[in-house]
Amino acid sequence: MEQPRNRVFSGVQPTGNLHLGNYLGAIRNFVGLQETHECLYCVVDMHAITVWQEPKELAANTREVAAAYIASGIDPERHIVFNQSKVSAHAELAWILNCVARIGWLNRMTQFKDKAGKDREKASVGLYAYPVLMAADILAYRATHVPVGEDQKQHLELARDTAQKFNNDFAAPDFFPLPEPLIMGEATRVMSLRDGTKKMSKSDPSDLSRITMRDSADDIAKKIRKAQTDPEPLPETVEGLAGRAGADNLVGIYAALSGKTRAEVLAEFSGAQFSVFKPALADLAVEKLTPITTEMKRLMDDPAYIDSVLEKGAVRARAIADPVIARVRELVGFI
Numbered sequence: 273m274e275q276p277r278n279r280v281f282s283g284v285q286p287t288g289n290l291h292l293g294n295y296l297g298a299i300r301n302f303v304g305l306q307e308t309h310e311c312l313y314c315v316v317d318m319h320a321i322t323v324w325q326e327p328k329e330l331a332a333n334t335r336e337v338a339a340a341y342i343a344s345g346i347d348p349e350r351h352i353v354f355n356q357s358k359v360s361a362h363a364e365l366a367w368i369l370n371c372v373a374r375i376g377w378l379n380r381m382t383q384f385k386d387k388a389g390k391d392r393e394k395a396s397v398g399l400y401a402y403p404v405l406m407a408a409d410i411l412a413y414r415a416t417h418v419p420v421g422e423d424q425k426q427h428l429e430l431a432r433d434t435a436q437k438f439n440n441d442f443a444a445p446d447f448f449p450l451p452e453p454l455i456m457g458e459a460t461r462v463m464s465l466r467d468g469t470k471k472m473s474k475s476d477p478s479d480l481s482r483i484t485m486r487d488s489a490d491d492i493a494k495k496i497r498k499a500q501t502d503p504e505p506l507p508e509t510v511e512g513l514a515g516r517a518g519a520d521n522l523v524g525i526y527a528a529l530s531g532k533t534r535a536e537v538l539a540e541f542s543g544a545q546f547s548v549f550k551p552a553l554a555d556l557a558v559e560k561l562t563p564i565t566t567e568m569k570r571l572m573d574d575p576a577y578i579d580s581v582l583e584k585g586a587v588r589a590r591a592i593a594d595p596v597i598a599r600v601r602e603l604v605g606f607i
C-alpha cells in the first residue's frame with residue numbers, strides 16, 4: 273500500500289457557537305494547506321455526541337460547520353469535506369484502537385478532566401474514549417499532518433503513541449505514519465474576551481466571551497469594545513505583554529487577522545491606548561469576518577447543496593479509508 277506523504281486530516285465538532293478561536297486556530301489554516309497537501313476536512317459529529325446534543329440542532333450544526341469550511345475558502349471539489357458518521361471506518365478503527373491505547377494514557381488527558389468536571393462518574397464513556405476516536409479519524413486515512421489549535425496537542429501525542437503501538441504490536445513498521453501536529457500562526461490559543469486566562473470556548477455561558485461566526489458587524493464591534501483589558505497603553509515589545517493576558521489576546525487576534533506577527537502589530541500600535549486599538553481591531557475583524565459570515569448564511573439557506581457536498585465527500589473518504597481498514601483487519605487477524 274502506497275504511503276501518503278502530504279495528507280492532511282482535521283475536524284471540527286458541530287456543537288454550535290463556532291467561534292474566532294476555531295477560525296483562527298484551525299479553519300483558516302486548513303484553507304492555506306490546500307495548495308500543498310491533499311486534504312480531508314471532517315465535521316466530527318460522532319465526537320459531538322460525547323456530550324448530549326439535541327438531534328435537530330446536531331443536524332443544523334453539522335451543516336453550519338460544513339458551511340463555515342466552504343465560506344472560509346475550502347474547496348470541496350479539490351479536497352474532501354464530509355461528516356464523520358457517514359464513514360463507518362472511523363467507528364470500526366476506533367474500536368480496534370481502543371484495544372491498543374492504554375487506560376493510563378487516557379487518564380492523563382487534560383481535556384477529559386476539564387470537560388467531565390467534578391462529577392466524572394456521570395461523564396459518558398464516549399467522552400473518555402474521545403481521543404482514541406480522534407486517532408482513528410486521522411489513521412483511517414494514514415494522514416501525515418494535522419492542523420489544530422494548541423489545545424489539541426496532547427490528543428495528537430496520544431494519536432502518535434497509538435499509531436506507534438499498533439505498528440509494533442502487529443509487526444507492521446511504518447504502516448501508520450506518526451501524524452505531525454501543525455499548530456500555526458499567532459492565534460493558536462485564542463482566549464476568552466471576558467477573561468484572558470481562559471480559552472475562548474463554545475460552552476462559555478457568556479456570549480460576550482467569544483466572537484462567533486454568526487455575529488453581525490455590530491456584535492463584533494460591541495464584544496471587542498467590552499473585551500477585558502487593562503489601563504496601560506500597548507507596549508513596544510512582545511515581552512511587554514507578559515502578565516497582560518487580555519492585551520496579549522487582542523494583539524494576537526489582530527496579528528492573526530492581519531497576517532502579521534505580534535511584534536509587527538506592536539511596532540504599529542506601541543503607546544496606543546485601547547480606546548484607539550480596540551476600534552482598529554473591530555474594523556479589521558469586521559472586514560475579515562463579515563464576508564465569511566455572509567457567505568455562510570447564503571450556504572445555510574441551501575441545505576440541499578451542503579448535504580450533497582457532504583455525501584460526495586463521504587464517498588471519496590470511504591474510497592481512501594476502506595483499503596486501510598481492510599489491511600488493518602488482516603493485520604489484527606480478523607477473517
Ligand code: TYM
Pocket residue numbers: 281282283284285286293294295296297298316319405406407409410418419420421422423424427459460461462463471472473
Ligand atoms: P473542536 O470543535 O473543539 O475545535 C476545532 C478546532 O478549533 C481549535 N480551537 C481553538 N484554537 C485556538 N483558540 C481557541 N480558543 C480554540 N478553541 C478551539 C481546536 O484546537 C481545533 O483544532 N478534537 C478536535 C476535533 C477533532 C479532530 C480530529 C481534530 C476530532 N477528530 C482529528 C484533528 C484531527 C476539536 O478540538 O474540535
